[in-house]
Amino acid sequence: MVRRLWVFLALLGLAVGARYNLGTPISEELAAQYDLRPVVLPDGRGLPPGEGRVEEGEKIYAAKCASCHGAQGEGYPFNRLVAEPFPITPDTEPVEYAIGNYWQYPTTLYDYIRRAMPFGAPGTLTDEEVYHLVAWLLYMNGIIEADEPINQKTLPQVRMPARELLHLDPETKRRFPWLTLP
Amino acid sequence: MDRRKFFRLLGAGGLLGLLKARAQTPPWSEETFATTRTLGAPLSEYGTRSPFEEGVVRYISPNLRTRHSGADFAPLEKLEGVITPNGLFFERHHSGVPQVDPAKYRLVIHGMVERPLVFTLEDLKRFPSVTRTYFIECAGNGQNGYRNPPDPQLTATRSRGLASNASWTGVPLSLLLKEAGVKPGARWLIPEGMDAAMYTRSLPLEKAMEDVLVAYAQNGEALRPEQGYPVRLVVPGWEGSIQVKWLRRILVTDQPAMAKDETSEYTDVMADGKVLAFTWVMDPESIITYPSGLQQIKPGFHEIRGLAWSGHGRITKVEVSFDEGRTWRQATLEPPVERYAFVRFKMPWYWDGKEVVLWSRAWDEKGNTQPTREEFFKKWGKNNRYHYNAIQAWRILPDGRVVNGDRPLGTQAFGPAGGCGGEVFDG
Numbered sequence: 382m383v384r385r386l387w388v389f390l391a392l393l394g395l396a397v398g399a400r401y402n403l404g405t406p407i408s409e410e411l412a413a414q415y416d417l418r419p420v421v422l423p424d425g426r427g428l429p430p431g432e433g434r435v436e437e438g439e440k441i442y443a444a445k446c447a448s449c450h451g452a453q454g455e456g457y458p459f460n461r462l463v464a465e466p467f468p469i470t471p472d473t474e475p476v477e478y479a480i481g482n483y484w485q486y487p488t489t490l491y492d493y494i495r496r497a498m499p500f501g502a503p504g505t506l507t508d509e510e511v512y513h514l515v516a517w518l519l520y521m522n523g524i525i526e527a528d529e530p531i532n533q534k535t536l537p538q539v540r541m542p543a544r545e546l547l548h549l550d551p552e553t554k555r556r557f558p559w560l561t562l563p
Numbered sequence: 564m565d566r567r568k569f570f571r572l573l574g575a576g577g578l579l580g581l582l583k584a585r586a587q588t589p590p591w592s593e594e595t596f597a598t599t600r601t602l603g604a605p606l607s608e609y610g611t612r613s614p615f616e617e618g619v620v621r622y623i624s625p626n627l628r629t630r631h632s633g634a635d636f637a638p639l640e641k642l643e644g645v646i647t648p649n650g651l652f653f654e655r656h657h658s659g660v661p662q663v664d665p666a667k668y669r670l671v672i673h674g675m676v677e678r679p680l681v682f683t684l685e686d687l688k689r690f691p692s693v694t695r696t697y698f699i700e701c702a703g704n705g706q707n708g709y710r711n712p713p714d715p716q717l718t719a720t721r722s723r724g725l726a727s728n729a730s731w732t733g734v735p736l737s738l739l740l741k742e743a744g745v746k747p748g749a750r751w752l753i754p755e756g757m758d759a760a761m762y763t764r765s766l767p768l769e770k771a772m773e774d775v776l777v778a779y780a781q782n783g784e785a786l787r788p789e790q791g792y793p794v795r796l797v798v799p800g801w802e803g804s805i806q807v808k809w810l811r812r813i814l815v816t817d818q819p820a821m822a823k824d825e826t827s828e829y830t831d832v833m834a835d836g837k838v839l840a841f842t843w844v845m846d847p848e849s850i851i852t853y854p855s856g857l858q859q860i861k862p863g864f865h866e867i868r869g870l871a872w873s874g875h876g877r878i879t880k881v882e883v884s885f886d887e888g889r890t891w892r893q894a895t896l897e898p899p900v901e902r903y904a905f906v907r908f909k910m911p912w913y914w915d916g917k918e919v920v921l922w923s924r925a926w927d928e929k930g931n932t933q934p935t936r937e938e939f940f941k942k943w944g945k946n947n948r949y950h951y952n953a954i955q956a957w958r959i960l961p962d963g964r965v966v967n968g969d970r971p972l973g974t975q976a977f978g979p980a981g982g983c984g985g986e987v988f989d990g
Contacts (some may be wrong), residue, residue, distance in 0.1 A: 475980030
């Protein structure tokens with residue numbers, strides 16, 4: 382009788398959980414330690430404390446970014462970063478795509494710079510330095526004023542000029558009707 | 564003709580042939596027999612191809628500004644069948660290829676889950692496994708089609724070589740997610756790589772539960788480092804850039820990240836000026852690999868050969884046109900015809916030595932086919948960088964040379980933007 386109960390419970394467990402008990406559970410604290418460069422979501426989740434100022438960003442940019450992206454973000458040898466704050470048109474050449482005319486979310490700047498830049502030395506910028514760079518880049522692209530501080534609260538609120546161009550792919554919309562762009 | 568006369572003629576013909584053979588110099592040399600007189604190489608622990616095949620390599624554009632972020636092309640016209648050999652599978656990475664020690668490898672699943680979990684490679688291999696053949700295609704494949712006038716030097720490799728096909732073995736991602744227990748409200752996964760870019764993308768949970776693989780083997784052996792060793796995502800039918808390599812973490816969440824590689828790149832500029840996000844599914848493609856650009860053929864019999872695939876499902880037919888799309892003939896598909904995988908198509912053909920243009924177009928089970936170049940640019944912008952799948956034309960010149968047969972689009976010149984950096988043209 383007891384044996385039958387055990388078999389019943391085991392089958393119930395498989396039906397409900399269907400687990401293999403492989404892998405090791407970890408605490409949220411350990412998961413956070415493993416999360417070296419957290420994902421920044423468009424609503425600002427993942428942004429650290431700290432604040433960026435344009436004049437600080439200018440110095441860091443000159444030291445760590447200008448050799449690849451040009452003295453003023455004009456590009457070459459690698460991607461152009463600075464453009465007028467007007468969305469691209471069908472006549473804009475792809476080499477002209479930059480933050481001011483193509484990037485649609487301000488949070489992407491923080492996420493990507495912290496995650497992958499400087500090319501060849503990623504992970505060397507402090508959270509504060511990343512904020513400074515984001516502030517300088519937004520300013521250079523004519524999106525914020527020189528005295529606007531950039532932090533957890535303000536960055537997700539910044540409206541990017543190219544956001545109005547962005548639409549969901551129709552095939553994706555058909556397959557995932559619930560999906561909307563942030 | 565009476566029977567006697569027929570045999571007399573046959574006899575005369577045979578005699579003539581014999582006389583001819585005596586006068587002929589042998590169509591081989593002594594070296595043809597050389598290997599029959601000496602011992603061959605001994606056993607070897609890891610086989611390599613013949614030294615005579617060393618010219619069959621991936622194409623790396625000489626114009627790249629760095630080889631640490633960019634793409635190279637699989638040499639499609641030098642391959643047979645449908646499986647891309649591991650050493651020739653196209654590459655695309657954003658911050659170089661990491662060398663990962665499998666003993667130190669870990670995969671963490673956390674976020675909106677009941678139990679955050681860490682897996683070793685050994686753990687992953689203990690799960691029930693699945694082996695499937697799938698193509699992977701860079702969203703920037705076809706990037707040379709964004710060049711006007713068309714490049715006369717184009718080869719099949721440079722036309723469509725940012726796609727490859729392999730047999731992948733791994734654990735269904737759905738099993739790992741069930742193990743961690745996805746919380747209600749979760750919609751998205753943010754997979755992350757352990758490369759120097761810590762590359763991330765956003766993947767809807769529904770697709771993960773359907774058919775995404777956490778793969779550790781490619782064509783029977785461990786993944787190659789360029790393909791994500793030891794573990795990568797394989798997302799059937801979707802653009803290559805979402806199939807995160809060197810997978811170290813999956814964040815389960817309720818919002819997409821809008822990461823750099825799904826906003827400032829891998830978004831599509833349309834002819835009407837809109838920019839489309841999450842253009843995940845790869846539209847149908849086909850490419851004639853023989854005869855193709857920069858090859859040379861002789862009059863007589865040829866088997867036209869090519870590859871076709873679609874991210875929407877199975878290929879149902881491939882058609883070939885010899886008159887720039889006025890009439891079409893159906894090619895033979897080599898079985899098995901699998902979903903989201905390369906299919907080899909073939910058509911017997913006798914070339915009469917006259918100039919001709921060959922077109923091919925693939926059809927998939929959802930009724931999708933490939934547009935002409937003109938049709939493509941009515942929908943997609945000339946300044947787009949991705950998802951070019953217009954028909955590739957090859958022109959056979961009277962001397963047997965094969966060149967790009969694509970038609971120029973008006974007089975306005977534009978260049979390939981090299982969306983994923985496979986080809987970059989300065990100036």
